[in-house]
Amino acid sequence: xxxxxxxxxxxxxxxxxxxxxxxxxxxxxxxxxxxxxxxxxxxxxxxxxxxxxxxxxxxxxxxxxxxxxxxxxxxxxxxxxxxxxxxxxxxxxxxxxxxxxxxxxxxxxxxxxxxxxxxxxxxxxxxxxxxxxxxxxxxxxxxxxxxxxxxxxxxxxxxxxxxxxxxxxxxxxxxxxxxxxxxxxxxxxxxxxxxxxxxxxxxxxxxxxxxxxxxxxxxxxxxxxxxxxxxxxxxxxxxxxxxxxxxxxxxxxx
Amino acid sequence: xxxxxxxxxxxxxxxxxxxxxxxxxxxxxxxxxxxxxxxxxxxxxxxxxxxxxxxxxxxxxxxxxxxxxxxxxxxxxxxxxxxxxxxxxxxxxxxxxxxxxxxxxxxxxxxxxxxxxxxxxxxxxxxxxxxxxxxxxxxxxxxxxxxxxxxxxxxxxxxxxxxxxxxxxxxxxxxxxxxxxxxxxxxxxxxxxxxxxxxxxxxxxxxxxxxxxxxx
Numbered sequence: 080x081x082x083x084x085x086x087x088x089x090x091x092x093x094x095x096x097x098x099x100x101x102x103x104x105x106x107x108x109x110x111x112x113x114x115x116x117x118x119x120x121x122x123x124x125x126x127x128x129x130x131x132x133x134x135x136x137x138x139x140x141x142x143x144x145x146x147x148x149x150x151x152x153x154x155x156x157x158x159x160x161x162x163x164x165x166x167x168x169x170x171x172x173x174x175x176x177x178x179x180x181x182x183x184x185x186x187x188x189x190x191x192x193x194x195x196x197x198x199x200x201x202x203x204x205x206x207x208x209x210x211x212x213x214x215x216x217x218x219x220x221x222x223x224x225x226x227x228x229x230x231x232x233x234x235x236x237x238x239x240x241x242x243x244x245x246x247x248x249x250x251x252x253x254x255x256x257x258x259x260x261x262x263x264x265x266x267x268x269x270x271x272x273x274x275x276x277x278x279x280x281x282x283x284x285x286x287x288x289x290x291x292x293x294x295x296x297x298x299x300x301x302x303x304x305x306x307x308x309x310x311x312x313x314x315x316x317x318x319x320x321x322x323x324x325x326x327x328x329x330x331x332x333x
Numbered sequence: 334x335x336x337x338x339x340x341x342x343x344x345x346x347x348x349x350x351x352x353x354x355x356x357x358x359x360x361x362x363x364x365x366x367x368x369x370x371x372x373x374x375x376x377x378x379x380x381x382x383x384x385x386x387x388x389x390x391x392x393x394x395x396x397x398x399x400x401x402x403x404x405x406x407x408x409x410x411x412x413x414x415x416x417x418x419x420x421x422x423x424x425x426x427x428x429x430x431x432x433x434x435x436x437x438x439x440x441x442x443x444x445x446x447x448x449x450x451x452x453x454x455x456x457x458x459x460x461x462x463x464x465x466x467x468x469x470x471x472x473x474x475x476x477x478x479x480x481x482x483x484x485x486x487x488x489x490x491x492x493x494x495x496x497x498x499x500x501x502x503x504x505x506x507x508x509x510x511x512x513x514x515x516x517x518x519x520x521x522x523x524x525x526x527x528x529x530x531x532x533x534x535x536x537x538x539x540x541x542x543x544x545x546x547x548x549x
Contacts, residue, residue, distance in 0.1 A: 177447075195463075
């Protein structure tokens with residue numbers, strides 16, 4: 080089990096966004112988290128990446144505790160250095176790409192390898208070019224983010240995350256900010272990653288991706304996991320009324 | 334009239350030299366100081382941030398002229414050991430005042446950087462220092478350039494205030510000449526010199542902004 084989250088709780092003010100969510104990801108899994116807006120799926124992903132502090136529950140990465148909660152107590156995070164090492168095993172791709180606008184594509188990708196891992200620049204650039212080829216943007220290495228389409232920016236963001244060799248790559252609605260015609264090129268790259276055996280945790284509205292690429296689908300609603308299983312079990316066979324209603328609305332949009 | 338202008342020129346150029354000296358020293362000291370203090374202002378240390386906030390409030394909330402007079406006339410009254418020649422007094426007052434403005438400008442720039450940038454740097458494993466130095470500040474600097482330019486132009490003109498503590502800068506030299514000769518040309522010449530100085534500043538600002546125009 081590369082990633083295990085147990086009973087995660089999180090509130091924003093009065094609003095309880097995660098009400099005890101548990102999730103496990105094995106190596107090579109492609110997990111799609113689906114659910115209506117406000118169901119807590121993005122928050123769950125952000126908690127796993129420690130972009131938000133959890134208020135209850137535990138998270139383990141490869142069996143090592145990133146944060147644990149004793150019954151009746153507050154969560155305790157691993158010491159700073161350990162936490163950093165654990166977090167480095169996760170990668171994150173954001174809905175709004177979050178490329179560094181003042182750096183060109185190549186500089187965006189080598190920033191963390193050279194600064195965090197202290198990899199020599201030439202070596203980092205060589206690797207970056209390989210990754211750019213993988214996301215089909217080798218010809219854009221010197222371009223600045225503002226010169227790229229949204230789909231291209233997101234593919235650069237994927238390459239940037241991959242450059243740190245994460246063991247689990249998390250995607251927070253990676254295509255939600257894109258026009259429909261640009262969504263396809265990003266999904267194609269993600270599909271390729273999945274085929275290469277990359278472990279992925281994907282919060283998405285793309286039912287096609289959940290159906291065809293994921294091997295495990297999680298349906299969240301109102302801060303809890305309502306249903307999970309294979310795409311077939313969740314997307315076709317489940318009789319849960321909430322899930323059926325959600326899928327019905329999603330189909331109308333497609 | 335040409336003769337008169339030629340006669341004025343040496344003294345006025347000397348005054349301009351003094352104006353430029355105060356301008357340059359103030360800028361060279363208060364810009365880096367403003368940047369440094371702005372980093373403390375946005376730091377997680379609440380006490381330090383509050384102290385700086387109060388400092389900026391006082392410096393920006395009272396006239397620079399008052400601050401100048403306080404340093405030059407006020408401090409020696411408090412303690413004779415604080416008596417200083419006019420020039421260092423002017424530099425102290427100007428640097429304290431302009432640092433406060435630059436702190437607020439840099440703070441605004443730093444805080445304008447989207448949260449997503451910080452989160453991206455964070456998940457990539459960059460330290461807080463690396464994030465500030467390599468991600469936030471370069472972008473913030475571009476955003477504050479117009480405000481910095483404004484402030485620099487204001488400084489050119491604010492240097493005229495030191496004439497009140499008997500420093501022979503451009504305005505004082507001008508006034509002496511005009512009173513002595515009972516003629517008004519010196520005022521026009523001074524105006525043209527200030528215009529020239531601010532014009533150069535504007536051009537330099539444009540040059541720097543163009544340098545940062547390669548990204549949006």
